[in-house]
Amino acid sequence: xxxxLNQRTTKRWSVAEAVEGCVRHGLEAVGLWREExxxxxxxxxxxxxxxxxxxxxSLCRGGFLTxxxxxxxxxxxxxxxxxxxxxxxxxxxxxxxxxxxxxLVMVVGGLPGVxxxxxxxxxxxxxxxxxxxxxxxxxxxxLAPYAGERGVKLALEPLHPMxxxxxxxxSTLAQAVDLCLPYPEEQVGVVVDxxxxxxxxxxxxxxxxxxxxxxxxxxxxxxxxxxxxxxxGRGMMGDGVIDFPPITxxxxxxxxxxxxxxxxFNADLWAADPDEVVAxxxxxxxxxxxxxx
Amino acid sequence: xxxxLNQRTTKRWSVAEAVEGCVRHGLEAVGLWREExxxxxxxxxxxxxxxxxxxxxSLCRGGFLTxxxxxxxxxxxxxxxxxxxxxxxxxxxxxxxxxxxxxLVMVVGGLPGVxxxxxxxxxxxxxxxxxxxxxxxxxxxxLAPYAGERGVKLALEPLHPMxxxxxxxxSTLAQAVDLCLPYPEEQVGVVVDxxxxxxxxxxxxxxxxxxxxxxxxxxxxxxxxxxxxxxxGRGMMGDGVIDFPPITxxxxxxxxxxxxxxxxFNADLWAADPDEVVAxxxxxxxxxxxxxx
Numbered sequence: 149x150x151x152x153l154n155q156r157t158t159k160r161w162s163v164a165e166a167v168e169g170c171v172r173h174g175l176e177a178v179g180l181w182r183e184e185x186x187x188x189x190x191x192x193x194x195x196x197x198x199x200x201x202x203x204x205x206s207l208c209r210g211g212f213l214t215x216x217x218x219x220x221x222x223x224x225x226x227x228x229x230x231x232x233x234x235x236x237x238x239x240x241x242x243x244x245x246x247x248x249x250x251x252l253v254m255v256v257g258g259l260p261g262v263x264x265x266x267x268x269x270x271x272x273x274x275x276x277x278x279x280x281x282x283x284x285x286x287x288x289x290x291l292a293p294y295a296g297e298r299g300v301k302l303a304l305e306p307l308h309p310m311x312x313x314x315x316x317x318x319s320t321l322a323q324a325v326d327l328c329l330p331y332p333e334e335q336v337g338v339v340v341d342x343x344x345x346x347x348x349x350x351x352x353x354x355x356x357x358x359x360x361x362x363x364x365x366x367x368x369x370x371x372x373x374x375x376x377x378x379x380x381g382r383g384m385m386g387d388g389v390i391d392f393p394p395i396t397x398x399x400x401x402x403x404x405x406x407x408x409x410x411x412x413f414n415a416d417l418w419a420a421d422p423d424e425v426v427a428x429x430x431x432x433x434x435x436x437x438x439x440x441x
Numbered sequence: 442x443x444x445x446l447n448q449r450t451t452k453r454w455s456v457a458e459a460v461e462g463c464v465r466h467g468l469e470a471v472g473l474w475r476e477e478x479x480x481x482x483x484x485x486x487x488x489x490x491x492x493x494x495x496x497x498x499s500l501c502r503g504g505f506l507t508x509x510x511x512x513x514x515x516x517x518x519x520x521x522x523x524x525x526x527x528x529x530x531x532x533x534x535x536x537x538x539x540x541x542x543x544x545l546v547m548v549v550g551g552l553p554g555v556x557x558x559x560x561x562x563x564x565x566x567x568x569x570x571x572x573x574x575x576x577x578x579x580x581x582x583x584l585a586p587y588a589g590e591r592g593v594k595l596a597l598e599p600l601h602p603m604x605x606x607x608x609x610x611x612s613t614l615a616q617a618v619d620l621c622l623p624y625p626e627e628q629v630g631v632v633v634d635x636x637x638x639x640x641x642x643x644x645x646x647x648x649x650x651x652x653x654x655x656x657x658x659x660x661x662x663x664x665x666x667x668x669x670x671x672x673x674g675r676g677m678m679g680d681g682v683i684d685f686p687p688i689t690x691x692x693x694x695x696x697x698x699x700x701x702x703x704x705x706f707n708a709d710l711w712a713a714d715p716d717e718v719v720a721x722x723x724x725x726x727x728x729x730x731x732x733x734x
Binding site: 259262265266267268273275276277281308309310312313314319320322323346347348349350370372373374375376378388389390391 | 552555558559560561566568569570574601602603605606607612613615616639640641642643663665666667668669671681682683684
């Protein structure tokens with residue numbers, strides 16, 4: 149396994165700056181975000197990572213597949229919302245293919261009509277959690293073959309249950325593994341992100357069961373207490389409550405030998421000098437994540 | 442099933458006021474908190490609920506069993522911390538017995554050394570989650586027979602995974618049910634609290650598996666977005682994202698026929714007139730929780 153920078157950790161950096169930063173700090177891989185790739189331009193982003201000799205450890209992110217009334221049978225506005233979500237994911241898959249990304253991270257979406265981090269609207273919210281989960285499974289039936297044809301692996305990311313309503317109805321690794329199994333290994337895998345799964349009493353059994361379905365291993369710490377915007381409760385490894393080495397060992401023993409992305413959403417780190425953040429990240433990775441400083 | 446007031450919903454009310462409030466609003470049961478019972482006096486609290494003809498649906502709460510270095514083999518300060526935790530729980534059991542409470546709710550505690558809602562101290566924090574969970578199982582071996590001798594049922598409450606570090610390493614209903622099984626049904630059961638478990642992909646299977654182990658059913662909604670103090674993310678039923686009727690039906694079908702406590706920690710409700718809060722609670726319970734207005 150080798151350390152990679154997810155560019156959201158150094159949020160101020162463009163794709164060009166993140167690529168330069170990785171080279172400067174001796175990192176071999178970078179995880180990119182679609183928004184930043186669009187700003188840089190897809191073709192230029194592809195050229196930048198190739199010229200630098202970097203691997204693209206992931207593209208973040210596809211998903212948000214849960215749309216109001218948006219099951220396969222939904223017509224009218226519901227059908228259009230579903231089609232728009234599928235079309236956007238097809239574009240994300242195309243971008244991941246262009247970039248040669250190891251996977252496209254999928255944040256599957258919350259309850260239909262609930263917007264991430266925002267108050268509930270007065271109308272149009274679905275509380276049908278089982279139905280939303282069914283929508284995700286249905287969308288995968290469409291997207292997995294499309295990804296497979298383009299050599300892209302979809303990486304289903306279970307998110308911490310506190311984001312179940314607004315970001316991902318996929319809440320446990322077990323659920324993500326179950327969703328993978330109908331598809332070929334090269335089409336659909338899972339993300340193990342320590343922040344999201346560290347609490348799970350079944351974590352080690354499920355990492356072992358995931359086996360070669362693990363498409364991405366992301367690390368960051370879980371802060372205590374959570375900040376007022378819970379999305380930013382991610383911290384530098386060692387600053388929170390997670391015991392990383394057992395998880396890292398389990399992921400390795402399951403057969404994962406890819407890049408380990410550090411992905412941290414944190415207001416203090418975003419305000420800091422990105423080069424210092426990357427230097428700290430390298431030091432903490434050795435000290436705290438692998439347990440072999 | 443019948444509606445009960447957990448007195449923390451009307452935080453300003455003393456035991457005497459909560460008892461009067463229940464009678465005034467036609468409720469047959471009240472869930473009490475140890476702090477408020479101590480303020481009122483245990484003997485007086487017992488007399489108040491008996492004279493009013495109320496059931497005590499629960500006493501909140503025992504637990505916080507995870508202590509630094511506090512396994513059975515720990516000596517010195519570690520041993521003392523563990524003994525203090527056990528002693529406090531024995532007192533809680535005695536109080537529950539005096540009150541004739543249907544159960545003593547157990548919030549088992551987080552990682553040793555992590556204080557609820559507070560920043561991590563510079564030293565003395567354990568990140569050994571499996572070890573903390575083992576401590577809970579060990580403490581139950583001591584406390585379950587003690588409770589059994591006094592006719593008190595311990596009700597293990599899985600808390601939402603966002604509280605895993607600082608309040609309860611018991612994070613899923615499955616985990617709570619597994620912990621119960623070595624003990625007689627009348628000694629150890631589980632709490633199903635909608636706020637904590639609504640997101641769980643295995644919720645309905647685990648409610649069915651819990652069966653007659655369900656010692657308490659508590660309801661409140663999960664707010665979106667969470668407030669800055671995530672402990673206060675609990676809302677009046679209908680104000681959040683939870684679909685209650687399927688959960689209520691599953692709990693009933695599992696064999697639970699006890700009281701349904703409404704337990705809401707919410708700054709706005711705490712600032713409101715408690716009588717209005719109870720009136721709203723009764724209306725929403727009928728409209729939103731049972732689905733039979």
